[in-house]
Amino acid sequence: MNLSILLKTPLFHGLEESELERIFTELKVTETTFRKGEVLALQDEPVNRLILLLTGSVKGEMTDPSGKVAKVEDIEAPSPLAILFLFGHDNRFPVQATAREQTAAIVIPKPSVLRMLSMNETLLKNYLDISADFATRLSRKLNLMSLRTIRQKLAVHLLGLSKQQGSPTVTLDKPKSALAEYFGVARPSLEREITRMQEEGLIRAQQKQVTILDRPALTLLADGTL
Amino acid sequence: MNLSILLKTPLFHGLEESELERIFTELKVTETTFRKGEVLALQDEPVNRLILLLTGSVKGEMTDPSGKVAKVEDIEAPSPLAILFLFGHDNRFPVQATAREQTAAIVIPKPSVLRMLSMNETLLKNYLDISADFATRLSRKLNLMSLRTIRQKLAVHLLGLSKQQGSPTVTLDKPKSALAEYFGVARPSLEREITRMQEEGLIRAQQKQVTILDRPALTLLADGTL
DNA sequence: CAAAAACCGTCACAGTTGTTACACCCGGCA
DNA sequence: TGCCGGGTGTAACAACTGTGACGGTTTTTG
Numbered sequence: 107m108n109l110s111i112l113l114k115t116p117l118f119h120g121l122e123e124s125e126l127e128r129i130f131t132e133l134k135v136t137e138t139t140f141r142k143g144e145v146l147a148l149q150d151e152p153v154n155r156l157i158l159l160l161t162g163s164v165k166g167e168m169t170d171p172s173g174k175v176a177k178v179e180d181i182e183a184p185s186p187l188a189i190l191f192l193f194g195h196d197n198r199f200p201v202q203a204t205a206r207e208q209t210a211a212i213v214i215p216k217p218s219v220l221r222m223l224s225m226n227e228t229l230l231k232n233y234l235d236i237s238a239d240f241a242t243r244l245s246r247k248l249n250l251m252s253l254r255t256i257r258q259k260l261a262v263h264l265l266g267l268s269k270q271q272g273s274p275t276v277t278l279d280k281p282k283s284a285l286a287e288y289f290g291v292a293r294p295s296l297e298r299e300i301t302r303m304q305e306e307g308l309i310r311a312q313q314k315q316v317t318i319l320d321r322p323a324l325t326l327l328a329d330g331t332l
Numbered sequence: 333m334n335l336s337i338l339l340k341t342p343l344f345h346g347l348e349e350s351e352l353e354r355i356f357t358e359l360k361v362t363e364t365t366f367r368k369g370e371v372l373a374l375q376d377e378p379v380n381r382l383i384l385l386l387t388g389s390v391k392g393e394m395t396d397p398s399g400k401v402a403k404v405e406d407i408e409a410p411s412p413l414a415i416l417f418l419f420g421h422d423n424r425f426p427v428q429a430t431a432r433e434q435t436a437a438i439v440i441p442k443p444s445v446l447r448m449l450s451m452n453e454t455l456l457k458n459y460l461d462i463s464a465d466f467a468t469r470l471s472r473k474l475n476l477m478s479l480r481t482i483r484q485k486l487a488v489h490l491l492g493l494s495k496q497q498g499s500p501t502v503t504l505d506k507p508k509s510a511l512a513e514y515f516g517v518a519r520p521s522l523e524r525e526i527t528r529m530q531e532e533g534l535i536r537a538q539q540k541q542v543t544i545l546d547r548p549a550l551t552l553l554a555d556g557t558l
Numbered sequence: 559c560a561a562a563a564a565c566c567g568t569c570a571c572a573g574t575t576g577t578t579a580c581a582c583c584c585g586g587c588a
Numbered sequence: 589t590g591c592c593g594g595g596t597g598t599a600a601c602a603a604c605t606g607t608g609a610c611g612g613t614t615t616t617t618g
Contacts, residue, residue: 194464
């Protein structure tokens, strides 16, 4: 197994190769490969193992009882799968995971994960950090979704980007259609709101570049004061 | 310090008292008391310690730059504070935590938490389970908030309650006004939707009792097929 | 380089939701 | 008993958002 790839992943970052080898040997961890279209995990199946993607990518689909696909999420290697749902009571995969291409992964049974985390404090910290970051994103998105109007969501998101990029002029990270989907709103509605805010002089938007013109007003919007 | 209280909390459940004592002695964990109104944690302050409530309760407030209070959440002892945000990068308290009454808590610095979790596998599993359950709730609520219409939210929520209570007739856990707030919608809008669904024969609602009459239709709604 | 695909901006219209307001019921409490 | 306060049911109207559609632009890709 190629340990050097693993050492570059967030989960095993900072570990010595020898240490990792020791752990994997003791836990009898093995590598599995999936061909395109193969299913790594079924929706609603209990999560009893940790799946770590080494190469390739996986498609997460939420299929309804009626058979229609609801939500899709793509996960690229190297990355863990459903790390947040490995523990807890009544923990099941929220989506069905299917290989989008030839994909290599290591699969570690839940009890072994526990042992592994006990064996190395760095590993434990990495695991906790990854979980927490995931949870933070979840929490942030929940906050966003809790906002009433598209205007507010835009305000919050733009201020966040501005803070993150350290400039009043921000570059949108995704196409606007994807942004609309992220907000959970229709694309034309998002466009309309951008147009309005521009007409009102709150922002200036050209292509993927958006400049914040009236920060105080945006802040008020984000606060829900308005 | 009263360890027997702690042993009943989810985090320390299943541990021997002697074991817990050993851990706390080694980590030099101490108990702190807060008077009513004292601040346990500031909003946006980096989370560098785990706060475990022993007795009393805490009020979580999200204050805006303008000084207005936005969201409130209450946490009763015994319970950990912001357990999900202890790790991760750029992890800060999402709310300001203020004691609502005389409150006792133990505060464990982040490095000590890591050591503690390394020392005992049961403790580690408890911690991971608690985090995961929290994340699951978060995820579930996010799903709910992602639904477009109030009708869908109601369908999902009712089906969930029905499954949980094991009966087609469910008892609402909160007053309808609180339910509306949980959904993030206006109360009259929720009432209207309940009325409509009753007129259409999907449910029968009287007071806090709601009976599911047309489960297939509700399921379709929940799937987003409709 | 040309065709295909993805993205963008905009519109009219329909549907859903929020707002505000009023009446009612019920339990606690002086 | 009579005055609250919280929770409930309902209504009219305004505001916001989604839908479906169209033409134009940019990017990808063979």
